[in-house]
Amino acid sequence: MKQDGDAAVNVPPCFISNHEGFRGSIKNLIRDFVVTEIDVGGRRVTAASANHTSPCASSDANSQSSAQFKQESDASTDCDVDATPPSFDLSVILGQSVSEELEQFVLTLKDETTAKQELSLGCFPDKHHRANVHRVVRHRFPFLMTITIQPEIRVREDPDYRELSQLVTEDEAEDFFRFIDAKVRGSSYTFGPDDSKEHRTAVHHFMSRRFGKLVETKSFSDQGTTAITVRLREQGRPKKRSGEERKEEEVYTGFTLRKENLETLEAISYMAAALGVLPSDFTYAGIKDKRAVTYQSMVVKKVSAQRLEEKAAEFQKRGMHLSQIRSVGEPLRLGRLQGNHFDIVVRDLRRHGTSDTHFSAANAHTCLEELVKEAVENVEARGFVNYYGPQRFGSSQSVQSDHVGLALLKEDMVGAVRLFFTPEEGDDPHSHAKRHFLQTDNAKESLAMMPLSKAKERLMLRALNRYGTGPDGCAQAWLSLPHSMRVFYPHAYCSRVWNEAAAHRLTTLGHRARRGDLVWRQEGQNKLEDAGETSLPQIHVVTEEEEQQGAYKLGQVLLPMPGNTVKYPENSMGTWFQERLARDGLDKCRFRVSSLKLNLPGCYRPLLACPCNFRYRLQAAEDGRGEVMGGSSRSDRQLNGQTGEGKQGSLVLVLNFDLDSSCYATICLREIMKCDL
Incomplete structure (x- = not known):
């Protein structure tokens, strides 16, 4: 259980706003922290059959049908983003x-x-x-x-449109591109009658060359006329030329996973074992919190939709609810999401400096509402330092994941394994098995002692038993983990460095864009172009003149995540990165570990992040049960005065907001409340 006052040792003590904040506790109950993935189309990934009602649901029946999109950057005030193209001007x-x-x-x-x-x-x-x-x-x-x-x-x-419009009418070309853009499964589009076989062949060849992975074409004759019909491929993949049935390894099944109190990788390991596939056969867009209710998209390879349906009841007993199970054409890619929506309850609210005196309904209007209002408005307006959250570094209290990652970057395979198996204090079965391995180097005995739920540890112990505990055996142990699990550790190290860099940047260079900072490129400058939402930021180095003119804001400043393709700031921060990496013996690091098939190109991360679609409300918790009282029809930004608890009623804060991918709700809360969580 995470209580207020727990030390967030991975996050430096640096804030953007100077409001007072307040104290409170989060994750007292699993349902107090709900995370819902937002896919690349802006839609929330929810389980259609799950009876989850978002705390942000308003009783105002018109709130969902009001302006779906505002001109400002916070695109919508609604809880859900419309999945169909808006029809307004x-x-x-x-x-x-x-x-x-x-x-x-x-x-x-x-x-x-x-x-x-x-x-x-x-x-x-x-x-x-x-x-x-x-x-x-x-x-x-x-x-x-x-x-x-x-x-x-x-x-x-679109050059493809121009080419097609020379083969068919412009109206047909437009309609076809709308058909392709919609990608409605099972749909088809038919061009007008075409009696020229040579011309039809040209259209077939164009479709095959430009859209062969998405569609298949066929000429049909009806009442003396012939026309070409285009269908979306059932699985979105080209069929085998031999006409044989697709092999098992080419089957992809997508589903929505709702999990409670489970790490994403832990859930994957259990499902993989039950289905008889490898954990690496599961793909996902992002890793979600453990102590929370989370919704996310997943795809599993080599498992049919029917087989997954048959296992759904078994998975539900383990806190995993699978829904929207369907055949898909390809795996998911890590990072292929817009962000996450959060519904959070903060309990035991009180001012800083108090320990046991909680706010009651009697004085909430005069103090707590004022503190919350100031805090939320500050963070909405100014954002928060975009630190990586504590979950990025693992839950271990003895050895953090970034220490393991540093050993891997140094290609110290034995040292990384021993750090990985460092036990926690106490004598629980998990720690006992780890301790036994470190003391005896006996992987076989340690595997017999390791709980079945510890999938990563068991995978590594099996490899260590087979290949030995020397450097080569330890490398094989790391290779036994799926790539997403292996790369987690070096990424954790780079995240630690980024957090320290952000704090140093704000402490030494202040809250303005400075000469030598890296920022988004401004309009009008030459840019490397890339299509879609996956393009990398285009980097510009702030000049002295631009600093004097205030041409860039702090929110546009980027800091690099260490890697082999990134550019470092051309001011004191560039020197800081060099010295920081050298201190850990990585001054000559290529950020590649060839033996483990790891490559870390690095990336650029905005110094600040800002929540969108922010809502909050204060209300009472039912005495003794910890439930959040609902039923209010007043504005989300109004205090709910119907506590029903009198002076004994403890107030809770309900927060609803969206964050971009790789941004952490706990860090946003930390800025709001001005305390570590």
């Missing part, structure tokens, strides 16, 4: 002037002598807003391709 999303400029751009495309190559639609810092811009522009103008050069979106004519 583009000026609502882009603004009147940009919308008119886009219309004019489209009109000039046909005149190749005067047409612009591309048009900037502006910068959209919020991912939800960007996703809606991409979706709506392509729906309105299917012949355009939208390109993200974060945070800017640009449009240009």
Whole structure:
């Protein structure tokens, strides 16, 4: 159980806002912390059959049908993001002037002598807003391709559209591209009658060359006319030329996983054992908290939907609820998500400096509401330091995951294994088995003692028993883990360095963008272009003149995660990174561990993060049960005065907000409350 006052030793003591904050405890109950993944389309990944009601659900029946999208960067105030392309005018999303400029751009495309190559639609810092811009522009103008050069979106004519429009009518080309963009499973599109076999062959070849992985085409004759019908492939993958049935290893099944009090990797290990596949056969977009109720998308290879359905009841007994089980065409990729939505309850609220005096309903209006309002408004306006949260470093109190990662980066396989098996205090079976291994080097006996639920430890002990405990055997032990588990440890080390760098940057260079800082590129500068929402940020080094002019804000400043492709700041922070890595013996590190098939290119992480779609409310907890009282029809930003508990009623805070991927709700709470969690 996480109580207030627990030391967040992985997070440096540095804040952005200076409000007083308050104390409280989180995760008293599993259902106090609900995490729902937001997919790349901006939709929440929820279990359709799960009876979970989000604390952010408003009793106002009109709240869901009110403005679905605002011009500001916080795209929506609703709990759910509409999965279908909005039908309202583009000026609502882009603004009147940009919308008119886009219309004019489209009109000039046909005149190749005067047409612009591309048009900037502006910068959209919020991912939800960007996703809606991409979706709506392509729906309105299917012949355009939208390109993200974060945070800017640009449009240009899709060359595939131009090629197709020379083979079919423009109306057919537009309709076809809308059909492709929608990707509705089981749907098809039929072109107009075409009696020229040579022309039909050209269309077939175009489809195969440009969209072969997504669609299949066939010519059908009906009443003397012939037309081409295009169907989305059932699994989204090209069929075998031999016509044979797809082999088992090519079967992919997607599902939504709802889990309670389980690590993502622990849940995967259990499901893999029950299904007779490897943990590496499971793919996912992100790892979710252990002590929480979490919803996320997953894909498993080599397991049919029917077989997964048959195992669902068994998994449910272990705290895993599987829903929306269906065949899919490909695995998921790590990081392939927009972010996460959080529904959090903070209990035992009190001011800093108090220990047992809790706020009652009698004085909540005069003190607590004021503190909460100030804190939330500050964080909404200014954001928070984008630290990696404690869960990034593992739950162990003896050896943190970043220490293991450092040993792996030094290619000290034996040392990394021994750090991995460092036991906790106490004599629980898990620690006892670890202690036995370190004392005896006997992997076989330690494996017999290791609890069945400890999948990672058991995988490594099996390999150590087979290959020995020397350097080569330890390398094989690490290779026995799925890649996502192996790379977790070096990433933990790099995350530790990033956290320290963020604190040092704010302490020494302050809360302004400084010369030599790395920032997002501004509009108008040359950029390396990449399509879609997966493009890397384009890096610009702040000049002295730009610092003096205040051309960039602190929220635009980036810090690199150490790796072999990143650029470091060209100020005192660049020197700091060099000295920090050298202190750990990594001054010549290539951030590759070839023997473990690990490559760490690094990345750029914004110094600050900001929650979106933020809501909060104060209300009473039922005495003795810990339940959150609901039923209020008042605004989420109003204090619920119907406590029903009198002076004995303890107030709780309910928070609902979205964060981008790799941002941590516990760090956001830390900034709000001004205390470690």
